[in-house]
Amino acid sequence: xxxxxxxxxxxxxxxxxxxxxxxxxxxxxxxxxxxxxxxxxxxxxxxxxxxxxxxxxxxxxxxxxxxxxxxxxxxxxxxxxxxxxxxxxxxxxxxxxxxxxxxxxxxxxxxxxxxxxxxxxxxxxxxxxxxxxxxxxxxxxxxxxxxxxxxxxxxxxxxxxxxxxxxxxxxxxxxxxxxxxxxxxxxxxxxxxxxxxxxxxx
Amino acid sequence: xxxxxxxxxxxxxxxxxxxxxxxxxxxxxxxxxxxxxxxxxxxxxxxxxxxxxxxxxxxxxxxxxxxxxxxxxxxxxxxxxxxxxxxxxxxxxxxxxxxxxxxxxxxxxxxxxxxxxxxxxxxxxxxxxxxxxxxxxxxxxxxxxxxxxxxxxxxxxxxxxxxxxxxxxxxxxxxxxxxxxxxxxxxxxxxxxxxxxxxxxx
Numbered sequence: 001x002x003x004x005x006x007x008x009x010x011x012x013x014x015x016x017x018x019x020x021x022x023x024x025x026x027x028x029x030x031x032x033x034x035x036x037x038x039x040x041x042x043x044x045x046x047x048x049x050x051x052x053x054x055x056x057x058x059x060x061x062x063x064x065x066x067x068x069x070x071x072x073x074x075x076x077x078x079x080x081x082x083x084x085x086x087x088x089x090x091x092x093x094x095x096x097x098x099x100x101x102x103x104x105x106x107x108x109x110x111x112x113x114x115x116x117x118x119x120x121x122x123x124x125x126x127x128x129x130x131x132x133x134x135x136x137x138x139x140x141x142x143x144x145x146x147x148x149x150x151x152x153x154x155x156x157x158x159x160x161x162x163x164x165x166x167x168x169x170x171x172x173x174x175x176x177x178x179x180x181x182x183x184x185x186x187x188x189x190x191x192x193x194x195x196x197x198x199x200x201x202x
Numbered sequence: 203x204x205x206x207x208x209x210x211x212x213x214x215x216x217x218x219x220x221x222x223x224x225x226x227x228x229x230x231x232x233x234x235x236x237x238x239x240x241x242x243x244x245x246x247x248x249x250x251x252x253x254x255x256x257x258x259x260x261x262x263x264x265x266x267x268x269x270x271x272x273x274x275x276x277x278x279x280x281x282x283x284x285x286x287x288x289x290x291x292x293x294x295x296x297x298x299x300x301x302x303x304x305x306x307x308x309x310x311x312x313x314x315x316x317x318x319x320x321x322x323x324x325x326x327x328x329x330x331x332x333x334x335x336x337x338x339x340x341x342x343x344x345x346x347x348x349x350x351x352x353x354x355x356x357x358x359x360x361x362x363x364x365x366x367x368x369x370x371x372x373x374x375x376x377x378x379x380x381x382x383x384x385x386x387x388x389x390x391x392x393x394x395x396x397x398x399x400x401x402x403x404x
Contacts, residue, residue, distance in 0.1 A: 037331065066205075068213045075220060082224045086231050093235040096242035104328075180331070 003129070011122075011130045015137040022145045022187070023194045027113040031105050032146055033183040039162050041101045042150030044091070046143025048106060050136060052083045053115055057135035059083075060123040067124075076119045077110070084109045114138055149186045153177050248273075251282055251294050253323035254309035256348075258341070279401045284311070292320050295398055299390025302382040304328040306337065306390060312352065316402045319362070322347035324387065334383030346374045352395060352402065360395045363388040 021027050028049075035045045059079050060067070067075050088106040091099040099106065109115065118138055123131040154160060157177030159167030176182055206212060245262060248269040252260060257268060273294075274283045282294035293316065297308040304327035311320040322344050324337040336343060354361040354372050361372035364384045369375050376384035395402070 066207065066216070068207045068216055070208060071213055071217060074217070078220060078224055082228060085228055089231055089235050089239070092242065093238040096239075096246060100246075178331075 008130050008133055011126075012133040012137040015134065015141045016144070017198060020141045020194070021114045021117070021138050022142060023191050024199070025114075025117070026191075027117060028142055029187065031108060031112060032142070032149065032187060033180050035102055035105050036146055036150040036153055036183050037157065037178050037180075038101070038154045039147065039150040041098055042146040043143070044095065044098045045102060045105065046139070046146045048087050048091070049109055049112065049114070049142050050139025052080065052087060052109055053118055053139045053142075054132050054135035056080050056083055056115060057118055057123040057131040058128050060119050061126060061128040061131035064124050072124065073116075073120075076116065080115055080119070081110050114142055145187065145190060148190060149183055152186055153183060157182075250323050250325060251284075251309050254294055254311040254321050255284055255286070255292060256311075256321040256345075279398075281398075281401060282309075290314070293401075295395070297390055297394035299386055299394065301326050301329050301386045302334050302380075303330070306383070306386060308387070308390060308394075310347075310391075310395075316404075317351050317353055319347045319350045319352070321345075326383075329383050330380070334377070334380040336377045336380060337383060337387060340377070343374075343377060350374060360392050360399075362391050362395065364391070 015021055018024065022029065022032060031045065031049075036042045056076075056079050060076055063075070063079075084107065087109075088099065091102070091106060118135060122134045126134070151161060154162075155166065157174045159165060207216075245266065249260065249265045251273060252258070252265055252268060255272075260268060272284050272286060274285075275281075276283050280296065282296070284292045284294060286292060291314045292311050293314070294309050294311045297310060299306050299308075306324065306326045306329070308325070309323045311322065312318060313320050324344060326335060326338050329335045329337065350362060350373075351371050352360055352362045362374075363372065364374050364376050364387045366376045366381070366384075
């Protein structure tokens with residue numbers, strides 16, 4: 001099978017639109033709401049999930065023929081938990097302030113439905129390379145929404161982007177945007193726009 | 203030979219090997235990154251102490267250099283003795299308490315008269331964002347502590363506290379919507395400062 005055959009391309013592009021983890025499957029909402037009050041943690045969280053989904057998919061895909069069926073969920077969890085712990089340690093060592101902001105949500109990637117969903121639905125049946133593409137696609141799909149919501153909330157909530165003040169006004173603080181409730185409404189609006197303009201029912 | 207991946211022996215051996223590999227991997231990562239993480243935590247504490255001295259928003263290098271220059275830790279009293287650039291001596295008292303959801307902590311800087319508050323910095327583990335978390339995020343609220351006194355005139359007990367709609371020499375207005383956290387801050391100030399009584403009366 002060619003490296004970028006039609007099937008492989010679909011493994012990568014489907015989660016970005018037709019099979020989007022947040023917009024279509026509505027998975028991983030909890031962390032999407034919690035870490036998006038500013039852009040920087042949203043980007044780091046998106047990256048972390050992308051890396052973890054991609055590598056967990058590859059590892060499970062390599063092991064897929066050896067994994068005993070009865071304990072497959074446990075094996076998947078162990079692999080994900082190990083990767084999450086490593087990522088969380090790396091964040092603590094290199095970007096401490098971001099790891100403080102993300103606090104428990106890095107650890108909670110373990111229970112992110114997107115990961116378990118991809119491992120069960122895709123990596124257990126497919127070869128490593130398509131699994132990797134699928135993982136990266138899903139991660140980017142997730143990160144995309146985090147970045148959109150994070151940017152809107154930081155801009156309208158604090159008048160800044162990535163920490164740089166854009167609206168020059170002392171004490172600019174719009175609590176409406178920085179509270180998690182607004183994230184839910186924003187995600188809803190993004191899903192609505194997606195359904196209306198980009199998504200074709202099969 | 204085709205292995206029976208569903209036999210009990212296979213499952214036990216498989217899970218044992220998997221767990222061993224993961225355990226060694228995590229131990230290795232943790233050991234390698236530990237020095238950098240410790241350095242980050244130490245730097246964060248230094249920054250918090252400088253924040254309490256109203257030296258906020260310093261870069262990593264500036265914070266480290268400034269801290270080296272002005273702060274001395276007095277182990278016997280558990281007090282940070284700080285000599286500012288203009289020669290003034292300030293004492294920073296580390297305080298710890300229990301907030302609504304997790305621990306809260308404070309660095310309280312006082313003047314050399316051991317009564318007037320010079321500055322304060324609060325930190326928390328998991329207070330509600332936008333409400334209790336304001337004790338850390340709201341710089342203006344922390345600045346309200348400046349100029350308050352630990353003791354009311356002619357009284358030997360600690361009087362510094364946080365209360366709703368009270369604003370006098372020893373009382374700071376509570377954070378709106380965060381009654382439990384505000385009360386916890388008050389309790390922390392009262393209980394922990396009482397432990398410094400010997401030092402304060404010296």
